[in-house]
Amino acid sequence: MNAPALLQVNEVSKSFPKPDGHELLVLQGVNLQLVEGQIVGLLGRSGSGKSTLLRLIAGLADPSGGELQYLGRPVSGPAAGISMVFQSFALFPWLTVFENVALGLEAQRLPRGEIRTRTLAAIDLIGLDGFESAYPRELSGGMRQRVGFARALVVHPNILLMDEPFSALDILTAETLRTDFLDLWSEGRMPIKGVILVTHNIEEAVLMCDRILVFGSNPGRVLSEIAVTLPQPRDRLDPAFRELVERIYVEMTARTSTPSGAASARTELFPGLGIGTMLPRVSSNELAGLLEAVAAAPFSGKADLPKIASDLQMEIDELFPVAETLQMLRFAELEGGDIKLTEAGTAFASSAPDERKRVFARQLLNFVPLAAHVRRVLDERTSHIARRSRFIDELEDFMSEDSAEQTLSVIVSWGRYAEIFAYEDENERFTLENPA
Numbered sequence: 001m002n003a004p005a006l007l008q009v010n011e012v013s014k015s016f017p018k019p020d021g022h023e024l025l026v027l028q029g030v031n032l033q034l035v036e037g038q039i040v041g042l043l044g045r046s047g048s049g050k051s052t053l054l055r056l057i058a059g060l061a062d063p064s065g066g067e068l069q070y071l072g073r074p075v076s077g078p079a080a081g082i083s084m085v086f087q088s089f090a091l092f093p094w095l096t097v098f099e100n101v102a103l104g105l106e107a108q109r110l111p112r113g114e115i116r117t118r119t120l121a122a123i124d125l126i127g128l129d130g131f132e133s134a135y136p137r138e139l140s141g142g143m144r145q146r147v148g149f150a151r152a153l154v155v156h157p158n159i160l161l162m163d164e165p166f167s168a169l170d171i172l173t174a175e176t177l178r179t180d181f182l183d184l185w186s187e188g189r190m191p192i193k194g195v196i197l198v199t200h201n202i203e204e205a206v207l208m209c210d211r212i213l214v215f216g217s218n219p220g221r222v223l224s225e226i227a228v229t230l231p232q233p234r235d236r237l238d239p240a241f242r243e244l245v246e247r248i249y250v251e252m253t254a255r256t257s258t259p260s261g262a263a264s265a266r267t268e269l270f271p272g273l274g275i276g277t278m279l280p281r282v283s284s285n286e287l288a289g290l291l292e293a294v295a296a297a298p299f300s301g302k303a304d305l306p307k308i309a310s311d312l313q314m315e316i317d318e319l320f321p322v323a324e325t326l327q328m329l330r331f332a333e334l335e336g337g338d339i340k341l342t343e344a345g346t347a348f349a350s351s352a353p354d355e356r357k358r359v360f361a362r363q364l365l366n367f368v369p370l371a372a373h374v375r376r377v378l379d380e381r382t383s384h385i386a387r388r389s390r391f392i393d394e395l396e397d398f399m400s401e402d403s404a405e406q407t408l409s410v411i412v413s414w415g416r417y418a419e420i421f422a423y424e425d426e427n428e429r430f431t432l433e434n435p436a
C-alpha cells in the first residue's frame with residue numbers, strides 16, 4: 001500500500017546565534033518522513049535538537065536550511081492539523097479540565113454545542129470522565145497529562161507531536177498512560193493519523209514506535225533509522241525486545257565515543273563544551289556507586305553496561321546518564337556498550353573517602369569548565385564570594401532558564417562534595433569557606 005506522506009522533512013538544519021556572534025548549529029541535514037498509521041520516535045540524549053525539530057514541524061520556528069512539508073505543502077506557521085503534547089503538561093491553572101480542553105477548539109470558531117460535544121468526547125476518550133470541572137491543581141500528574149492529551153486530540157489533528165510526554169511522571173503512571181495511549185491508537189479510536197514521539201528513553205521508543213530515528217549531538221543529526229516490527233502489544237521481557245534495546249543502546253554508545261580522542265568523545269556527548277555545557281542531574285553518590293561496581297569483581301575495571309545495569313537492578317536508561325557523566329569527568333570511557341575505567345576512575349574506586357574527594361576535585365576542575373570558572377571567580381575576588389545569580393545570568397546566554405537552574409545546582413552539589421568551594425543556600429552565594 002502506498003500511504004501518502006503526512007510530513008516530509010528534507011535536509012533541515014537549524015542554528016541559533018551565540019552571544020559571541022558565532023552560530024550554534026543545533027540540527028544538521030535532518031530527513032524524516034511520517035506516513036499514515038505510524039508512530040515515529042526521535043530518540044536521543046538531552047541537547048540533540050529533538051525539541052527544536054518538533055518546533056520546526058509545528059511551525060513555531062523556521063529552519064535555517066532545508067524544507068518541511070505537511071501534506072505536500074511547505075510548513076509556514078502553525079498548521080491546524082498538527083498538535084502538540086508537552087512534558088510539562090502546559091495547562092492553565094485557572095481553567096477547569098473542560099475549559100483547558102475546549103481551549104484547543106477556540107481558534108476554530110465552532111458552534112457552542114459542537115465545542116461542548118467534542119470536548120466531552122475527548123475527555124471521555126482519554127479517561128477523564130467525571131473530572132470535567134476539576135482544576136489542574138486537584139489532579140495527579142498522570143491525570144494532568146491526560147488533560148494535555150485531550151487538549152491536543154480535541155482538534156482532531158492529522159499529526160500528534162509528543163515531546164517527552166511521559167518523562168515528568170512516576171514510573172507506574174507513565175506506564176499506564178503509555179499502555180492506554182497504545183490501546184487507543186491500535187484500536188483506531190483517536191482522531192489522528194500519525195504520531196511523532198520525542199524521547200530520551202530507549203525502552204519507551206522500542207515499546208511505542210514503528211520506526212526510531214536515533215539522534216546524535218553537536219550538531220543534532222540522525223545517526224540511524226531503525227524499524228521496529230515487533231507486534232503490539234509489546235512485551236518488555238520478550239528476548240527480541242531486549243535484543244533491540246541493547247542494539248540501540250550499543251549503537252548510541254558506539255557513535256558517541258572514540259577510542260583515542262577523549263576530547264571528541266566529550267564534544268559529542270556534551271555540546272557546547274565551555275561553561276555553557278548543560279550538566280545532567282547525577283549525584284556524586286551515583287557516580288561513586290557505578291565506579292565501585294565496575295571496579296569490583298567480576299568486572300575488574302571493564303563491564304558490559306546492559307549486564308551491569310541488570311546486576312544493579314537498574315534500567316539501562318537510568319544507568320546511561322551516570323555512565324555518560326563518568327565519561328565527561330574522564331573517570332571512564334564508553335565504547336560499543338562497554339564501560340571501561342580510566343586511571344583516575346580506578347584510583348577513585350580504590351581510595352579512602354578523603355582521597356576520593358581530591359581525585360574528584362581534580363577531574364572536576366580539569367574537565368568541567370563551569371566548575372573551574374566558579375572557582376576562578378572566587379579566587380580572583382578579594383571577598384571570595386559570588387552570588388548565584390551572577391552565574392545563572394551567564395548560563396542563560398547558552399540555555400533555557402530551567403536548564404541553567406539545573407546545571408548550577410549540579411555544580412553546587414559536585415563542588416560541595418569535592419570541597420572546591422562552598423555554597424550558602426540561605427544567601428544564594430558561593431564562597432571559599434572551608435574548601436580543601
Ligand code: ADP
Pocket residue numbers: 016017024026044045046047048049050051052053220271398399400
Ligand atoms: P533536546 O530536546 O534534544 O534536549 P533541544 O532541541 O532542546 O534539545 O536543544 C538543542 C540545543 O539547542 C541545545 O544546545 C540548546 O541549548 C540549543 N537551543 C535550543 N533552543 C535555543 C534557542 N532558542 N536559542 C539558543 N539555543 C537554543
Ligand code: MG
Pocket residue numbers: 050051052163
Ligand atoms: Mg527536549
